[in-house]
Amino acid sequence: MINHEDVQAALSARLDGELSALDDEVVDAHLAACAECSRFWERSLVLSKQLSKVDGQRDMVPPDLSDVIMAEVRDPFLKMEQRRALTLAIGRVALGVMAVAWALWAVKLVATGGEPDPVLASFAAVRFGVALALGLxxxxxxxxxxxxxxxxxxxxxxxxxxxRDAVLQTGEFQPALVFIPLLTSVALVWTWVADRGGELRRAWAHLNADPK
Ligand SMILES: [Zn+2]
Incomplete structure (x- = not known):
């Protein structure tokens, strides 16, 4: 009785240009009938193309293709890690953008001209401080x-x-005062979850590790 693992091992061997234990006709017949193995094959072809691109650069010894494919298909945590890396990158870019926004916001405060105002100057200093912290x-x-x-x-x-100002109608409502810190908090929480969420997932994966 032919099983999925054998077929997928044979498909990996085919991509690697190695001989496999199964006949091509047997493998192709199973492939035509099996959705799981078809998915594996399509995924393998895509990966194989990506790897050959990497391979073209030749910085390091190329990993064994079938190992990489097995890891990619079998290890959901690898995919999670890739997603986490992307989420983290987005958060870091957002923080960089917010750092620039706070710096410009500080400049706007002191660049409006007029008499030097120590209160405005200290507000500006706080905004510069936040800009630097976000950059960090x-x-x-x-x-x-x-x-x-x-x-x-x-x-x-x-x-x-x-x-309070909106309710009491004292002073004018300045949206920037609410929205810039709000967006900044969102970017910070996003990045924090992306950075630390991985640790929680790793701990979870560790607890649920399948002892072999
Ligand atoms: Zn199958």
Whole structure:
């Protein structure tokens, strides 16, 4: 009785240009009838193309193709790790963008001209400080938790005052005061989850490891 593992091993061997234990006709007949192995074959072809591109660069010894394919298909945590890396990259770019936004926001405060105002100058200094902290987080996501505490507190205060002003109708509502810290908090939480979520998943995977 032919099983999926044997067919998939034969398909990997075919891609590697090696001989396999099964006849080609047997493998092809199974492939035509089996959705699972068809998926495996399509995935393998895509990977094989990607690998041959990498192979063209020749920096290192190319890994054995069938090992890579098996790891890719069999290991859901590899896919999770790839997704995590992408999520983290998005968070870091967002933090970089927010760092620039805070720096510009600080400049805007002091560049409006007029008499030098020590209160405005200290507000600007705080914004520059946040810009630097966000830049640090974009560079070193491990630092996110501490910065999140500061920005989260600022956001809570500014949002609270904005709501009070809106309710009491004292002073004009400035959306930037709410939305810039809000977006920053979102970017920080996003990055924090991407950075630390992996540890939780690894711990979970460890606990659920299948002892062989
Ligand atoms: Zn099959």
């Amino acid at each position: 987080c974009a560079w070193r996501p491990q630092q996110v938790a501490g910065v999140l505490l500061i920005v989260g507190t600022m956001f809570t205060f500014t949002a609270g005052f904005a709501v």
